[in-house]
Amino acid sequence: EKVEITKEQKALTKVIVEAYNRHQIPQDVAKKLLQDQYSVEENFLLLTEMATSQVQVIVEFTKSIPGFLSLDHEDQIALLKGSAVEAMFLRSAQVFSKKMPNGHNGILEERIRKSGISEEFITPMFNFYKSIIGLHMSLEEQALLTAITILTPDRPYVKDHQAVEKLQEPMLDVLRKVCVLQHPQEPQYFARLLGRLTELRTLTHYHAEMLTSWRMNDHKFTPLLCEIWDVQ
Numbered sequence: 215e216k217v218e219i220t221k222e223q224k225a226l227t228k229v230i231v232e233a234y235n236r237h238q239i240p241q242d243v244a245k246k247l248l249q250d251q252y253s254v255e256e257n258f259l260l261l262t263e264m265a266t267s268q269v270q271v272i273v274e275f276t277k278s279i280p281g282f283l284s285l286d287h288e289d290q291i292a293l294l295k296g297s298a299v300e301a302m303f304l305r306s307a308q309v310f311s312k313k314m315p316n317g318h319n320g321i322l323e324e325r326i327r328k329s330g331i332s333e334e335f336i337t338p339m340f341n342f343y344k345s346i347i348g349l350h351m352s353l354e355e356q357a358l359l360t361a362i363t364i365l366t367p368d369r370p371y372v373k374d375h376q377a378v379e380k381l382q383e384p385m386l387d388v389l390r391k392v393c394v395l396q397h398p399q400e401p402q403y404f405a406r407l408l409g410r411l412t413e414l415r416t417l418t419h420y421h422a423e424m425l426t427s428w429r430m431n432d433h434k435f436t437p438l439l440c441e442i443w444d445v446q
């Protein structure tokens with residue numbers, strides 16, 4: 215059947231894509247990845263700085279999602295805490311798939327592989343990255359999928375599930391249509407995208423264990439990361 219994106223859906227997509235483009239890690243922060251120390255300690259510190267900057271970016275992006283600031287304030291916090299790691303996996307995956315002009319992706323991979331993360335987490339992490347790269351997502355799909363991940367109603371401590379569903383559903387509807395229009399040869403593309411969200415949940419579980427093992431080796435995080443990840 216002919217898939218039509220309505221005027222409202224076009225407007226919603228425009229708002230989400232503009233917010234996604236507007237909020238990015240500042241270039242001077244991203245450029246730090248290129249400095250030439252590659253010790254485990256140095257990599258951990260750099261990745262901590264990247265993650266801290268990325269959380270700030272995600273908070274600003276989330277505040278631009280129509281309706282988000284009208285949600286219950288405690289639910290706003292619960293959604294951000296529950297989705298931050300997944301949004302950062304999506305974002306760092308785009309860095310790999312975008313083949314950053316200044317060669318970040320090779321360097322970023324090397325720093326992640328040598329930052330004190332045990333092999334049991336590195337394997338699923340890079341399998342996820344490979345699967346995202348293989349999807350060749352458009353900017354609209356990346357932005358909408360990030361908003362959909364943040365607006366997941368069944369995060370821990372969310373009280374008003376319905377209010378979050380009401381924001382997430384229109385995003386899912388327009389993402390489904392965007393997928394059909396941008397990947398006409400792949401009718402299952404939308405389903406594959408949603409499958410990535412399921413994989414993201416398992417990565418969040420691994421990430422909690424990564425944090426524990428870093429802390430056991432007395433690694434310090436920034437106040438913002440401690441707050442969003444309930445550590446220290």
Ligand SMILES: CC(C)c1onc(-c2c(Cl)cccc2Cl)c1COc1ccc2cc(-c3cccc(C(=O)O)c3)sc2c1
Pocket residue numbers: 238239244247258261262263264265268299302303305306309318322326329435439
């Ligand atoms: C505290 C720290 C050690 C940590 O703990 N877990 C993770 C993590 C790891 Cl390993 C993997 C996935 C998710 C998490 Cl959360 C991290 C590092 O997380 C990040 C998070 C976001 C970004 C964005 C980047 C990036 C680079 C260049 C350009 C851009 C750009 O957007 O232009 C972005 S790097 C980067 C590193």
